[in-house]
Amino acid sequence: QSTIKWRMQTYAGPALAAHVxxxxxxxxxxxxxxxxxxxxxxxxxxxxxxxxxxxxxxGTIDAVQSDDDSMAxxxxxxxxxxxxxxxxxxxxxxxxxxxxxxxNEIWDEQYSAVGVKHISAGSWDPCHFATKDPxxxxxxxxGKRVFTFPxxxxxxxxxxxxxxxxPWEDIEVAxxxxxxxxxxxxxxxxxxxxxxxxxxxxxxTNNISGAWAGSFFANMDRWxxxxxxxxxxxxxxxxxxxYYRQWWYWGGEANLRVNGTKMELTSIPDEEWAQVxxxxxxxxxxxxxxxxxxxxxxxxxxxxxADMQKAGRPYRYG
Amino acid sequence: xxxxxxxxxxxxSMMLMLFTGQRVFGAIGAIAAxxxxxxxGTGGQDIPFSAAMKLMKWYPLLTLPMFxxxxxxxxxxxxxxxxxxxxxxxxxxxxGGLAMGTIGLMVLxxxxxxxxxxxxxxxxxxxxxxxxxxxxxxxxxxGVIQAGSSLGILVPPSVVLVLYAMIARQPVGQLWLAGIIxxxxxxxxxxxxxxxxxxxxxxxGPVADDLDQVTPQEKRKLLWAxxxxxxxxxxMMVPFVNGWTSLVESSAIGALAAxxxxxxxxxxTWAVFHTxxxxxxxxxCMFMWxxxxxxxxxxxxxxxxxxxxxxxxxxxxxxxxxxxxxxxxQLSFIIMGTFLDDTAMLVxxxxxxxxxxxxxxxxxxxxxxxxxITTQIAYMTPPFGYNLFLMRAMAPPEITLRDIYRSxxxxxxxxxxxxxxxxxxxxxxxWLPGYVYGN
Amino acid sequence: MNALLGFSRxxxxxxxxxxxxxxxxxxxxxxxxxxxxxxxTFFLPSLWTLETAQFAMVAYYMLxxxxxxxxxxxxxxxxxxxxxxxxxxxxxxxxxxxxLIFYLVVLLYGALGSTAYSLGYWGKAPLEFFAGLITGTEExxxxxxxxxxxxxxxxxxKATMIFGLFLMLLQALSELIKDVARAxxxxxxxxxx
Ligand SMILES: NC(=[NH2+])NCCC[C@H](N)C(=O)O
Ligand code: NA
Ligand code: NA
Numbered sequence: 001q002s003t004i005k006w007r008m009q010t011y012a013g014p015a016l017a018a019h020v021x022x023x024x025x026x027x028x029x030x031x032x033x034x035x036x037x038x039x040x041x042x043x044x045x046x047x048x049x050x051x052x053x054x055x056x057x058x059g060t061i062d063a064v065q066s067d068d069d070s071m072a073x074x075x076x077x078x079x080x081x082x083x084x085x086x087x088x089x090x091x092x093x094x095x096x097x098x099x100x101x102x103x104n105e106i107w108d109e110q111y112s113a114v115g116v117k118h119i120s121a122g123s124w125d126p127c128h129f130a131t132k133d134p135x136x137x138x139x140x141x142x143g144k145r146v147f148t149f150p151x152x153x154x155x156x157x158x159x160x161x162x163x164x165x166x167p168w169e170d171i172e173v174a175x176x177x178x179x180x181x182x183x184x185x186x187x188x189x190x191x192x193x194x195x196x197x198x199x200x201x202x203x204x205t206n207n208i209s210g211a212w213a214g215s216f217f218a219n220m221d222r223w224x225x226x227x228x229x230x231x232x233x234x235x236x237x238x239x240x241x242x243y244y245r246q247w248w249y250w251g252g253e254a255n256l257r258v259n260g261t262k263m264e265l266t267s268i269p270d271e272e273w274a275q276v277x278x279x280x281x282x283x284x285x286x287x288x289x290x291x292x293x294x295x296x297x298x299x300x301x302x303x304x305x306a307d308m309q310k311a312g313r314p315y316r317y318g
Numbered sequence: 319x320x321x322x323x324x325x326x327x328x329x330x331s332m333m334l335m336l337f338t339g340q341r342v343f344g345a346i347g348a349i350a351a352x353x354x355x356x357x358x359g360t361g362g363q364d365i366p367f368s369a370a371m372k373l374m375k376w377y378p379l380l381t382l383p384m385f386x387x388x389x390x391x392x393x394x395x396x397x398x399x400x401x402x403x404x405x406x407x408x409x410x411x412x413x414g415g416l417a418m419g420t421i422g423l424m425v426l427x428x429x430x431x432x433x434x435x436x437x438x439x440x441x442x443x444x445x446x447x448x449x450x451x452x453x454x455x456x457x458x459x460x461g462v463i464q465a466g467s468s469l470g471i472l473v474p475p476s477v478v479l480v481l482y483a484m485i486a487r488q489p490v491g492q493l494w495l496a497g498i499i500x501x502x503x504x505x506x507x508x509x510x511x512x513x514x515x516x517x518x519x520x521x522x523g524p525v526a527d528d529l530d531q532v533t534p535q536e537k538r539k540l541l542w543a544x545x546x547x548x549x550x551x552x553x554m555m556v557p558f559v560n561g562w563t564s565l566v567e568s569s570a571i572g573a574l575a576a577x578x579x580x581x582x583x584x585x586x587t588w589a590v591f592h593t594x595x596x597x598x599x600x601x602x603c604m605f606m607w608x609x610x611x612x613x614x615x616x617x618x619x620x621x622x623x624x625x626x627x628x629x630x631x632x633x634x635x636x637x638x639x640x641x642x643x644x645x646x647x648q649l650s651f652i653i654m655g656t657f658l659d660d661t662a663m664l665v666x667x668x669x670x671x672x673x674x675x676x677x678x679x680x681x682x683x684x685x686x687x688x689x690x691i692t693t694q695i696a697y698m699t700p701p702f703g704y705n706l707f708l709m710r711a712m713a714p715p716e717i718t719l720r721d722i723y724r725s726x727x728x729x730x731x732x733x734x735x736x737x738x739x740x741x742x743x744x745x746x747x748x749w750l751p752g753y754v755y756g757n
Numbered sequence: 758m759n760a761l762l763g764f765s766r767x768x769x770x771x772x773x774x775x776x777x778x779x780x781x782x783x784x785x786x787x788x789x790x791x792x793x794x795x796x797x798t799f800f801l802p803s804l805w806t807l808e809t810a811q812f813a814m815v816a817y818y819m820l821x822x823x824x825x826x827x828x829x830x831x832x833x834x835x836x837x838x839x840x841x842x843x844x845x846x847x848x849x850x851x852x853x854x855x856x857l858i859f860y861l862v863v864l865l866y867g868a869l870g871s872t873a874y875s876l877g878y879w880g881k882a883p884l885e886f887f888a889g890l891i892t893g894t895e896e897x898x899x900x901x902x903x904x905x906x907x908x909x910x911x912x913x914x915k916a917t918m919i920f921g922l923f924l925m926l927l928q929a930l931s932e933l934i935k936d937v938a939r940a941x942x943x944x945x946x947x948x949x950x
Binding site: 335336337338339340341342343344345347348350351352354355363364365366367368370371373374375377379380383384387557562563564566567568569570571573574595596598599600601602603604606607608611657658659701702704707 | 776777779780781783784786787790791793794797798807810811812814815817818819821822824825826828830831832833834835836837838839841846849850852853854856857859860861863864866867868870871914918
Binding site for chain 1: 358360361362364365368371372375376377378483484487488489490491492558561562563564565566567617620621623
């Protein structure tokens with residue numbers, strides 16, 4: 001019996017992957033041993049992120065870690081991956097939405113229809129601005145060229161932000177060469193981990209989403225060929241990766257705000273920031289009107305957030 | 319096949335294909351496509367094309383046609399004629415002075431374009447016939463022009479440093495600044511070399527005897543010619559270094575500045591314009607197709623795990639010290655550069671080397687300068703070298719192939735010395751970017 | 758053979774004309790980049806400049822590639838090649854240009870697949886999909902959009918690439934024909950059509 005070999009590509013570059021995926025894959029390879037080995041490739045390494053989904057569909061790549069938005073998956077749920085504005089406040093919101101509020105079923109149906117297995121969704125960090133110049137009011141957002149997720153960018157452009165999408169690995173240099181004024185792609189943990197804190201000076205404490213949502217996917221045929229125990233092992237390792245991020249980011253965000261020395265914190269006052277939150281309400285409606293599936297997901301978000309609001313502290317404050 | 323065998327197979331057959339004289343991009347692309355279909359497994363056939371999508375997203379490549387166009391405007395519109403005359407008049411009255419002035423000319427031309435072709439063309443068509451007519455030693459001056467023009471990629475703007483920046487993920491601005499002092503140092507070393515040789519044997523570079531008629535007024539007026547390259551250089555670099563314009567925007571400004579200058583000086587005829595535009599297309603396409611093929615090659619090489627073989631070789635199997643590894647890498651670049659295209663070499667090999675260099679604790683900006691000098695050497699060393707090709711094509715008939723080959727020997731010696739000095743004293747490269755960007 | 762040479766001349770003529778037109782798009786590129794710096798300095802930066810510039814660059818080198826091939830712009834390593842007689846060069850090229858053609862076919866096939874995807878086809882037989890589009894048995898599905906905030910449709914640039922690769926393939930065939938003619942003495946070795 002020969003070793004099953006998978007190629008997997010993540011949308012993260014090596015510095016970030018060292019935390020968010022390397023340990024899980026190493027674990028998988030160690031346990032699966034001669035039965036199966038996964039070789040991991042980083043952002044754009046084998047195929048560019050824009051071609052990632054198709055590459056997985058065709059079997060050029062066997063498995064992928066990404067949010068739906070970055071790889072522009074051809075489904076109705078694409079916009080909800082990455083940072084959907086104000087859909088979640090905490091990183092635990094994401095698994096609850098998927099496991100208890102019915103998103104798993106919707107995702108499964110959507111991806112099965114395009115020949116891809118949706119394995120599980122997990123959550124990452126909140127979405128903050130890291131910029132060269134300080135942001136203290138909405139006015140300061142105007143004209144800023146910022147690397148961000150497509151849907152977040154669409155939302156932010158109404159405030160004069162100019163969203164730019166570049167290969168992940170090029171971001172640090174693009175800030176230095178003047179292609180970008182900043183980044184709205186992560187929380188502060190990532191800013192420090194991947195080197196963005198070295199090229200930007202300010203961190204805005206307001207965020208447009210409390211937690212990123214992204215998933216593990218596999219080519220449907222490759223997935224079905226796996227014996228059940230290896231499927232289970234793969235799921236377990238994905239869960240391990242989700243779990244690692246829960247504490248790594250949660251602890252990291254607080255620690256670096258308090259003890260980090262590379263970025264100065266700024267804030268937009270709550271009353272002013274409320275404009276952004278209100279704009280999100282309109283944005284949700286806009287997306288819901290794009291289709292049935294979108295409407296269903298937005299309804300789930302509404303229901304969930306209403307429940308959290310009613311539950312009160314510590315779920316939601318005010 | 320083991321990863322070692324795959325690495326060997328892919329590199330070996332690529333070399334073999336190159337030796338047949340097929341177009342470089344075709345040779346590399348064909349091997350990539352064969353390996354993709356034969357070895358990769360499901361979906362391999364899509365990788366060569368997905369490299370095209372990757373290339374599209376490599377935004378710094380947008381600068382390539384701009385810098386190439388700039389170079390052609392410069393050489394085709396004879397914008398540098400006055401510049402040549404300035405150096406001629408100011409330096410002509412010492413032994414070897416015209417040759418030293420030619421190096422100065424090359425430095426200024428380098429500041430106005432991103433490749434070495436422009437310097438080469440100007441050197442071979444304006445300076446070379448003049449120098450020969452005045453009895454300069456033909457081997458020495460052929461070498462002067464080849465060596466001098468190679469400064470084009472070390473002094474900013476530099477296409478090679480942009481390409482390196484993309485692969486190594488390093489800021490172009492810092493790399494460009496890092497190239498300035500080493501470039502000037504190398505120019506100075508060329509000048510010293512010429513001076514010494516002409517001191518020992520004044521017949522190599524006779525004093526120009528027709529400069530008496532030039533009035534001091536005229537002499538001073540000629541100095542203005544030197545302002546042009548500085549203006550073009552500044553129009554591009556000042557907004558860029560200050561962050562007012564981005565890299566790709568600056569490249570367009572540079573191209574526009576060169577075009578405007580040539581129009582203002584009434585040198586831009588329709589014929590010249592047509593030639594510049596056409597040549598820019600041809601040369602840009604040559605670069606782009608090589609990069610396309612090499613990106614595909616690299617992705618398949620990666621996907622087949624052959625990269626691990628190279629890593630193992632350097633770090634585990636040989637068990638060498640960082641400096642020895644670094645020197646071996648430089649040597650392998652120089653050797654590969656004698657028969658492999660520099661762009662292909664960069665796109666294929668640098669992704670394997672650069673992370674290793676970084677993990678050994680070396681500075682990647684500094685390494686970019688080392689890489690660029692190595693490339694310059696590769697341009698000039700037979701059998702395969704672009705500058706050799708160009709020289710062969712452009713030199714006057716009395717210069718034989720033999721002259722060209724022999725002419726470069728001492729200059730390559732100077733360049734290797736410069737390489738060694740910069741290796742020993744990284745500050746030569748790193749001081750300026752550190753000073754300007756303040757870290 | 759004469760018919761083939763006629764074909765080759767036609768291809769050369771066509772690609773020459775296309776090249777001489779496409780070469781001016783370098784100024785389109787320059788214009789976009791200049792607009793980008795102007796708009797950024799005086800107004801709000803535009804969403805579309807970077808991606809549009811990238812599309813222009815791709816069109817530039819894909820559609821211009823055949824002209825570069827025709828005019829001998831793609832460098833070769835001439836360690837041995839440079840020494841050979843013109844006839845010998847042509848003979849060797851007859852064989853090795855087949856490798857180039859193979860590469861271009863793989864690229865073209867990849868481009869067809871990727872373009873089919875951009876038109877909403879998820880299957881594994883892009884050629885059948887395109888045939889079906891023409892005969893009406895297949896339909897355009899979900900159109901791929903760029904994963905940027907500007908979200909342009911991707912198929913136009915991919916279709917441009919198909920066209921460029923197709924021209925490139927034709928040009929490589931034309932080179933093959935000329936090489937055969939030169940190698941067999943039907944055409945002067947140095948002659949260009
Ligand atoms: N990879 C290449 N095709 N390089 C060509 C450029 C070489 C030439 N000597 C220059 O710098 O202008
Ligand atoms: Na230069
Ligand atoms: Na060489």
